[in-house]
Amino acid sequence: GIQVEQSPPDLILQEGANSTLRCNFSDSVNNLQWFHQNPWGQLINLFYIPSGTKQNGRLSATTVATERYSLLYISSSQTTDSGVYFCAAMDTGRRALTFGSGTRLQVQP
């Protein structure tokens, strides 16, 4: 099955800093999503982005499907951005998302 790798595994930022999280996937995908898991375990869908670029407030994401990677940009980070960010991909013909191991982000005041 498809392999999903995320980097970096851990990230510590000062409030107001910008960051880029990377997701590499091993095969062609028809579904690529980014999630934020808060300290209470809730998984929030940030982006459904199998290709192209999307923006939502301080967050934006870009997927280059031909090169098999996706990037999540966080600008002007806030303490509420802390948590674990997961990238998940679904390859053609399958019905399951394969999650990466996540990037644990800590934003300090």
Place this chain on the structure above:
Amino acid sequence: DAGVTQSPTHLIKTRGQHVTLRCSPISGHKSVSWYQQVLGQGPQFIFQYYEKEERGRGNFPDRFSARQFPNYSSELNVNALLLGDSALYLCASSKETGYIEKLFFGSGTQLSVL
């Protein structure tokens, strides 16, 4: 509109027992998926149901089973519980108009097996 709802939120069982977890999808969503998340790891796919039919199954033993009801709600059943089944069990729903798009997750059921 309510999001994906799961019950119970927490559950403690002993080895060998059976457990049933429940999920109600977002109104209008016909697809339900189940994922298991062990502490420190990303969620792992267990099952996907659409229109009451199983459409996908992950690499889990036959002790795990699920079903979807006519109102699109779903149950996940686990028999003969093992210590290793302790995890956060997440349910997700999606519209699925021919293929799966954006998944919306519930808050999960935290299962502890003693």
